[in-house]
Amino acid sequence: MHPLAKRLQLPVHVLLLYFSIYVFTQYTFGYSLPLVAALLTLALFICCHKHSLKNDKGSQNKTKWRGSDSLMIFALVLLAFSLVLGHHIRIGENTYAGTIAENYIEPYTWFDAVAYICILYVLMLIARTITHITTDYRLKNASGTAVKVLSIPPKPFFIASATIAALWLPYLLTYWPGLIFGDTLSSLNQIFGAPLSNHHPIVFTLTMKLCIQVASFIGLSRTSGIALYTILQMAFMAICLGYLAVWFIERLGIRKQFVWLMVAVFGISPYIATYSIALWKDPVFSCSICIICVILADAVLARKVALSQLQKITLCLLSLLAMLFRNNGVYIVFALVLLLTAVSIVSRVRKQSYGYASILLPLFLSLAAYLIISGPVYSALHVVPTEKVESLGIPLNQMARVVALNGDMSDSDRAYMDSLLPLDQYKDKYRPTCTDLLKWDPEFNSEPLNNNFWSHWTSMMLRNPKVYFEAWEMQTFGYWAINVPAAAQYTANIHAGVPRNVNLEYGIGYDISSKNLLSLDSFRNALPLSSYSISGGLVFWILIFACTILILNKKWQWILPVLPLLLLYGTLLVASPIWYWPRYIFAAQLALPVVIALLYRAVITNGAHKSRATQ
Numbered sequence: 001m002h003p004l005a006k007r008l009q010l011p012v013h014v015l016l017l018y019f020s021i022y023v024f025t026q027y028t029f030g031y032s033l034p035l036v037a038a039l040l041t042l043a044l045f046i047c048c049h050k051h052s053l054k055n056d057k058g059s060q061n062k063t064k065w066r067g068s069d070s071l072m073i074f075a076l077v078l079l080a081f082s083l084v085l086g087h088h089i090r091i092g093e094n095t096y097a098g099t100i101a102e103n104y105i106e107p108y109t110w111f112d113a114v115a116y117i118c119i120l121y122v123l124m125l126i127a128r129t130i131t132h133i134t135t136d137y138r139l140k141n142a143s144g145t146a147v148k149v150l151s152i153p154p155k156p157f158f159i160a161s162a163t164i165a166a167l168w169l170p171y172l173l174t175y176w177p178g179l180i181f182g183d184t185l186s187s188l189n190q191i192f193g194a195p196l197s198n199h200h201p202i203v204f205t206l207t208m209k210l211c212i213q214v215a216s217f218i219g220l221s222r223t224s225g226i227a228l229y230t231i232l233q234m235a236f237m238a239i240c241l242g243y244l245a246v247w248f249i250e251r252l253g254i255r256k257q258f259v260w261l262m263v264a265v266f267g268i269s270p271y272i273a274t275y276s277i278a279l280w281k282d283p284v285f286s287c288s289i290c291i292i293c294v295i296l297a298d299a300v301l302a303r304k305v306a307l308s309q310l311q312k313i314t315l316c317l318l319s320l321l322a323m324l325f326r327n328n329g330v331y332i333v334f335a336l337v338l339l340l341t342a343v344s345i346v347s348r349v350r351k352q353s354y355g356y357a358s359i360l361l362p363l364f365l366s367l368a369a370y371l372i373i374s375g376p377v378y379s380a381l382h383v384v385p386t387e388k389v390e391s392l393g394i395p396l397n398q399m400a401r402v403v404a405l406n407g408d409m410s411d412s413d414r415a416y417m418d419s420l421l422p423l424d425q426y427k428d429k430y431r432p433t434c435t436d437l438l439k440w441d442p443e444f445n446s447e448p449l450n451n452n453f454w455s456h457w458t459s460m461m462l463r464n465p466k467v468y469f470e471a472w473e474m475q476t477f478g479y480w481a482i483n484v485p486a487a488a489q490y491t492a493n494i495h496a497g498v499p500r501n502v503n504l505e506y507g508i509g510y511d512i513s514s515k516n517l518l519s520l521d522s523f524r525n526a527l528p529l530s531s532y533s534i535s536g537g538l539v540f541w542i543l544i545f546a547c548t549i550l551i552l553n554k555k556w557q558w559i560l561p562v563l564p565l566l567l568l569y570g571t572l573l574v575a576s577p578i579w580y581w582p583r584y585i586f587a588a589q590l591a592l593p594v595v596i597a598l599l600y601r602a603v604i605t606n607g608a609h610k611s612r613a614t615q
Contacts, residue, residue, distance in 0.1 A: 017125075020119075021040050022037040024118060025037055026115075027483065028119075044129065071548050071552060073124070076123045076127060080119040080123055081116070082480055082481055084115060085477075085481065086484045087115075087483060088105050089106075089474070089484050090103065090104050091103050096433065096434055097434075098433065100405070100430065103432045105474070134603050134604065152243060152247055152250060153246070156256065157243055160242035160243075160259060160262075161238045161239045161241070162238070163263050164238045164242055164267040165234055165235060165238035167263075167273070168234055168267065168273050170518070170523065170527055171273045171274065172234065173517040175501045175516070175529075176223075176517045177226040177514065178233075178278070179277050179494060179501055179529075180279055180499060180512070181499055182498055183497065187205040187208055188510050188512070190205050192510055195382065195384055196381055196383045197386075198384065199387065199390065202378065202383050203324040203325060203373075204284075208226070211225045211226070211228040212228075213225070222512050223511075223514075226279070233283055233284060234277065237275070237276050237284075242266075244290060244294060244590070244594075245263050245266060246259055247597075248596075251601070269531070270527065270529070270530075270531035274531070275583075278583075281325045282584070285322055285329060285587065286583075287590065288322040288325070290590040290591045291314070292322065292564055293561045293591045295314060296315075296560050297558075297594050297597065299359060300558050300561060301598075306358050312358065315363070316363070317366070319333050319367075320366040320369050323366065327390075328571040330370060332564055332567040333367055335570075336563055336564060337360065339563065340359060344357070388450060389439045389446045389449055392449060393576065393577040394472060394475050394575055394576065396435055396439065397432075397435045397438070398457070398471040398472065400417075400429075401430060401470065403426040403427075404430040407460070407467050409460060409463065412456070413456050413459050413460050419445060421438070421444050429441055432474035433474055434475070434579065435577055436578070476572065476576050477537075478490070478580020479569060479576065479580060479584075481537045482537040484537075486580075488535045488537070490532075490535065490580060490582065502524075536580060536588075540585075540588075542595060543562055543566055543569070547559050547562055549602065553603060561595075562598070565588045572585070
């Protein structure tokens with residue numbers, strides 16, 4: 001190498017790194033501070049240089065990407081692509097009802113290609129640096145890292161659960177009898193005479209009805225019946241999160257006193273506390289999915305995938321609850337059964353045994369029970385099935401976007417769209433981030449959805465692939481984009497449901513009233529309904545990279561506990577009714593400790609353990 005080129009190599013490398021980090025922060029955070037970019041450049045350069053020196057000395061810690069790392073590179077490629085897409089999404093103040101003039105995608109430029117390369121370069125350096133740090137730590141702590149996989153001690157579990165419930169109690173007393181939303185009123189309407197409908201899961205409605213009847217039987221008001229349901233929900237959530245807190249500390253093998261940190265997070269967080277009193281279907285569903293992940297994690301952390309009898313019963317019941325309390329729960333359980341069955345068949349052909357039968361049996365039983373309940377039982381109760389339009393949110397909005405933007409359509413497609421809604425109205429009534437206002441419009445006719453919908457959808461998609469992709473972007477970005485402020489800074493999880501407890505102008509009716517039993521308004525100020533949470537996009541990428549890391553560490557079976565969460569996201573990326581609502585991915589947020597425990601055991605302790613779970 002020419003001496004001048006050799007002297008310039010280092011400054012050019014540093015300048016290139018600085019420019020890449022500057023662009024990376026600009027696209028990721030929406031702004032870039034030169035000083036911050038310089039400090040990040042220095043830190044990353046030092047880390048990379050340090051490990052380069054180790055390589056020169058023949059260290060085991062190689063800096064070059066191996067062929068087996070192609071999966072990680074692919075994940076980084078997707079993340080970089082999502083950052084470029086998210087950088088161009090513009091959301092106005094009205095995220096729900098904003099038109100195409102308010103919520104839109106900013107045009108792309110040639111610089112986006114440069115930015116993509118810079119972002120991918122920085123992401124690869126960060127990934128490689130983290131890999132080196134964790135590998136060094138594991139090499140230095142190769143001994144004494146084994147953690148027992150034993151049953152969870154009942155005493156700390158019960159104490160943790162009771163403490164969490166006690167910390168939530170002020171919320172219940174302040175917003176007595178629980179947070180009542182429009183969805184809640186729909187269930188109450190059915191309880192007091194309207195035909196039963198599975199639009200909002202019928203089991204949620206019937207359970208609330210039973211609580212009201214129990215309260216009436218012992219001479220209490222309907223309000224007390226609603227409070228009884230809320231208390232049962234609080235107890236269920238507290239039991240699940242108390243168990244999760246103790247489980248997490250036990251599986252990490254750290255000091256048991258740290259369980260109180262977990263209890264404090266679950267008990268004091270306004271985000272979680274408000275869920276405990278939110279009269280939605282989501283709290284029970286989310287906690288069920290979370291503990292399913294815990295059970296599956298214990299199964300794979302043992303030497304052989306296996307469940308105790310208690311775990312099998314619990315898995316069966318929780319799977320049934322997940323299916324009965326959210327309509328997309330059945331798709332999650334069904335897909336899980338299909339995947340496990342396929343893996344079991346392949347394993348049998350290869351004469352390998354991973355013990356998936358102990359997991360498949362309770363899942364099969366829960367699925368069979370669900371089919372009986374949702375079939376003959378619902379028919380006997382004359383339950384009205386969920387409207388077809390509810391499962392066509394994204395496809396319908398894709399077609400509506402084509403019309404609103406004057407896209408290419410055949411005469412047949414044009415006539416079909418006109419039969420749903422007059423063509424000249426789409427531009428004003430199409431909402432990029434939500435299908436609700438379109439399908440609820442008085443002039444929208446849902447009858448044609450039962451005839452040749454998918455043939456017209458396909459025809460319009462082939463003519464307008466870019467428009468379809470943009471429509472999908474605008475209705476799902478909250479679940480995968482980490483750099484759109486509207487999603488990253490979202491605090492309206494509860495207020496988006498318009499709780500009647502604080503929106504008194506809407507009223508409740510049915511002789512049910514909301515009151516503050518603590519009397520003082522200062523308690524409501526101290527117990528807010530608005531709160532931040534880990535964004536759905538960030539959780540999504542944590543799950544993606546967790547699975548990637550597990551596979552690269554030859555722990556592919558350990559993906560099993562993460563599968564329910566990925567399947568949950570899958571249902572939303574295919575059929576989400578709205579761009580983002582944290583309640584839909586609450587299960588994934590709750591289950592992050594499970595993912596952390598799996599990564600810790602796989603990367604730090606290399607899967608070391610002493611004995612299998614015996615819960």
